[in-house]
Amino acid sequence: xxxxxxxxxxxxxxxxxxxxxxxxxxxxxxxxxxxxxxxxxxxxxxxxxxxxxxxxxxxxxxxxxxxxxxxxxxxxxxxxxxxxxxxxxxxxxxxxxxxxxxxxxxxxxxxxxxxxxxxxxxxxxxxxxxxxxxxxxxxxxxxxxxxxxxxxxxxxxxxxxxxx
Numbered sequence: 018x019x020x021x022x023x024x025x026x027x028x029x030x031x032x033x034x035x036x037x038x039x040x041x042x043x044x045x046x047x048x049x050x051x052x053x054x055x056x057x058x059x060x061x062x063x064x065x066x067x068x069x070x071x072x073x074x075x076x077x078x079x080x081x082x083x084x085x086x087x088x089x090x091x092x093x094x095x096x097x098x099x100x101x102x103x104x105x106x107x108x109x110x111x112x113x114x115x116x117x118x119x120x121x122x123x124x125x126x127x128x129x130x131x132x133x134x135x136x137x138x139x140x141x142x143x144x145x146x147x148x149x150x151x152x153x154x155x156x157x158x159x160x161x162x163x164x165x166x167x168x169x170x171x172x173x174x175x176x177x178x179x180x181x
Contacts, residue, residue, distance in 0.1 A: 019045050020092065020148035028089070028148070035085045046145035048099070049082040051125065053139035054174040056080075064174075069138045072107070072129040081122040081174040083140065088119045090154045095147045096123060102143065106131025109144060117151060118158025121171040 020028075025047050029037035034047065041048040056064045056079040070078055088094050096113035110126040125143065129135050137143075160169035167178040 018150045020150060021045060025148065033087050033089070036083075041142070043145065046097075046147050048142045048145050049084045049086075049096075049123070050140050051137060051143040052081050052083045052122070052173065054081055056174050056176060067139070069136050072127070072135050072137060074129055074132055074134070077110070077126065077128045078137075079174050079176065080125045080127055080137070080143075081171075082125065082144070083122075085122050085172075086115070086120065086146070088115045088117055088148075088159070090117045090158045091151050093117055093149045093151060094119070095149065096125075096144050097147060098144050099142055105135060107135060107137075113144075115146075116159035117155055118160045118164075118169075119166075120160060120169060122173055122175075124168070124171065124175045 022042050022044050025042050026039060028034070029042065029047065053066050053068055055067060055070045057070065057076070059076055072078060094115035096115070098107070098109040106129060108128045108130050110128055112126060115123065127137070157163045160166045168175060
C-alpha cells in the first residue's frame with residue numbers, strides 16, 4: 018500500500034528526510050531536489066560542484082538528491098522522475114529503488130534524450146519518492162549485518178561500488 022501525505026509529513030517531521038520541506042509533500046509522494054554535486058564521464062574534471070550543468074543531447078551525468086533520507090524498516094521507496102522533466106526528454110535511468118533501512122543521499126543517473134542541450138539547476142525539484150508499506154518488516158534490512166548494502170550512508174553523488 019502506498020503511504021499518503023499524512024504519513025509523509027510525520028516521517029519528514031521526525032527526521033526521515035533532511036532538510037524537510039512541508040511544501041514538497043504531495044498526496045502520495047515527496048519531492049526531492051538535485052544537489053550541486055555532478056559526475057560526468059565526458060567532462061574534465063569528471064567530478065565537480067556547480068550551480069548548474071548543461072547536458073548535451075545523449076550526455077549522461079550522475080547527480081544526487083539534496084535531501085538525505087532515512088527509509089524505515091517497514092517501508093520501501095521508489096524514486097520517479099518529475100513528469101515535466103520527462104516531457105523535456107530528461108531521463109532517470111536504471112536505479113530508483115531504496116530498500117527498507119536505506120539511509121543517505123540518493124544518487125541519480127540522468128540523461129538528455131532530447132535534441133537540444135538542457136540546463137539542470139541545483140535545487141530544482143527533480144524526482145518524487147513514493148513510499149510503499151511492506152507486508153511485514155524484512156529479516157535483514159538494508160545496511161544491517163548480513164545485507165549486501167554497498168551504499169548505506171552515502172553522502173553526495175556516489176560512483177558505482179563494485180567490490181562484491
